[in-house]
Amino acid sequence: MKKKTKISNFLSKRITKFSEICKDNMSQLVIKSLLYTSFRPLLSLNKKTKKMKELQKQSYYSLNKYSNSTMHVLYSFGRKEFTGDFRNWLSETDSYKSKNRIAIRIDGTKSGKKYGKKIPELEVLWDYVNRCKIRTHEIYIFVVSIGKKDYIVDFILVKKAHRKGWNYLAIEMIERFLNALGSQSENFIEFGRLSLDGAWGNGEMMEYIESKGFRYNAVKSGGKDIIKFFGLEMSLKNLEIYLSTFFNFKKFNPVHKLKGEYCSGTVELKEKNIPIKIVLRRFPKSKGGYRYLMILSTDLNVYDFQIAQCYCLRWGIEENIVECKQVIKITDYSYHSKEGPGNIEMFLALRFISYMFLNWYRVEHCRTSKTSIWKVADRFKEYFNDEGPKTVWKLFSG
Numbered sequence: 001m002k003k004k005t006k007i008s009n010f011l012s013k014r015i016t017k018f019s020e021i022c023k024d025n026m027s028q029l030v031i032k033s034l035l036y037t038s039f040r041p042l043l044s045l046n047k048k049t050k051k052m053k054e055l056q057k058q059s060y061y062s063l064n065k066y067s068n069s070t071m072h073v074l075y076s077f078g079r080k081e082f083t084g085d086f087r088n089w090l091s092e093t094d095s096y097k098s099k100n101r102i103a104i105r106i107d108g109t110k111s112g113k114k115y116g117k118k119i120p121e122l123e124v125l126w127d128y129v130n131r132c133k134i135r136t137h138e139i140y141i142f143v144v145s146i147g148k149k150d151y152i153v154d155f156i157l158v159k160k161a162h163r164k165g166w167n168y169l170a171i172e173m174i175e176r177f178l179n180a181l182g183s184q185s186e187n188f189i190e191f192g193r194l195s196l197d198g199a200w201g202n203g204e205m206m207e208y209i210e211s212k213g214f215r216y217n218a219v220k221s222g223g224k225d226i227i228k229f230f231g232l233e234m235s236l237k238n239l240e241i242y243l244s245t246f247f248n249f250k251k252f253n254p255v256h257k258l259k260g261e262y263c264s265g266t267v268e269l270k271e272k273n274i275p276i277k278i279v280l281r282r283f284p285k286s287k288g289g290y291r292y293l294m295i296l297s298t299d300l301n302v303y304d305f306q307i308a309q310c311y312c313l314r315w316g317i318e319e320n321i322v323e324c325k326q327v328i329k330i331t332d333y334s335y336h337s338k339e340g341p342g343n344i345e346m347f348l349a350l351r352f353i354s355y356m357f358l359n360w361y362r363v364e365h366c367r368t369s370k371t372s373i374w375k376v377a378d379r380f381k382e383y384f385n386d387e388g389p390k391t392v393w394k395l396f397s398g
Contacts, residue, residue, distance in 0.1 A: 004386070017077075026062075033055060037347065038351060043381075078356055083180075100146050104193060104194040104195070105316060106141070106196060107314075109325070110139075138157075142155060150320060155348065189212060194216065195219070201296060202222040206272065209298050218311035223240070233270060239278070248263065258312075260281050263279075264277065281308060
């Protein structure tokens with residue numbers, strides 16, 4: 001009973017907040033029917049009543065009625081929630097801040113299905129060319145976290161062969177978020193720990209990070225840029241080989257809880273003339289030898305272990321993407337009826353909102369060390385099924 005009461009109170013509180021954000025653009029009926037689409041993967045109700053069918057029809061209608069220009073109303077929910085929690089975080093003690101770090105992550109994942117039927121409503125997603133060869137799209141997700149609490153503050157759906165490049169997408173999302181933060185952007189840049197994968201590990205992105213002034217940043221090396229190192233010019237990949245051959249590696253201090261060994265140094269990007277601190281980590285393979293990980297940072301004053309710890313925070317977005325795919329079905333576009341939604345971006349935004357609901361409930365009401373997001377999703381499913389179609393209809397019927 002306690003779990004059901006917690007879920008009921010949590011949903012009422014969050015849905016009310018979401019409704020307040022959207023009330024200037026949409027009616028209560030539209031807002032809640034859209035949230036029905038958001039929670040659809042968790043609504044495995046045994047019997048579909050007439051009212052539930054009407055609610056589903058209304059959700060399809062609402063998705064098709066509102067254009068992608070109103071999508072910002074949906075993901076601004078995550079931004080506003082983060083802004084309020086970040087303000088509270090700044091007022092906390094230093095020990096609390098060190099325990100609940102601000103992690104900034106961007107990563108991409110493929111969307112759509114490799115094979116499928118050509119559905120008119122989904123032409124925005126599937127591109128049939130050259131005898132029905134499919135070019136899938138990719139979703140780039142911008143996740144900011146306070147400790148284990150995740151906020152999906154932006155995302156972009158683009159074709160796989162995007163001409164502007166990955167850096168353009170990442171910079172565009174970061175700039176939009178900094179503008180949304182307003183006066184808090186300086187504190188965000190000071191305390192936020194930006195970690196990016198090797199797709200962004202090149203001179204253009206390092207130049208941008210240096211210009212914005214992010215103190216804590218760690219980017220996996222892309223390997224292609226030319227650098228200057230003690231009078232030598234070489235690519236970052238060749239520098240990795242050079243360091244692994246001629247430099248001595250040492251172990252991290254046990255209190256930092258970092259595996260493997262490392263060496264470090266300072267280089268200069270040839271074309272950009274930007275000094276970069278590098279930390280090369282190595283890990284033993286089971287069959288002998290080592291595998292290497294080179295991390296870049298624009299701040300020369302941070303410690304080596306801080307750069308390594310900052311990059312470790314990036315793994316969180318890999319877990320986020322898996323959870324979004326498997327728990328809330330962001331790649332499930334199987335609406336084969338004519339009433340199915342053509343507004344794919346709004347569909348994704350709604351599913352990301354349901355992910356944030358599950359994640360926030362996990363952090364606020366569960367022991368995160370023992371409760372996964374999958375278990376939280378199962379609790380919500382049990383709640384909806386036990387309460388029945390009437391409760392669900394009341395919750396999402398405006």
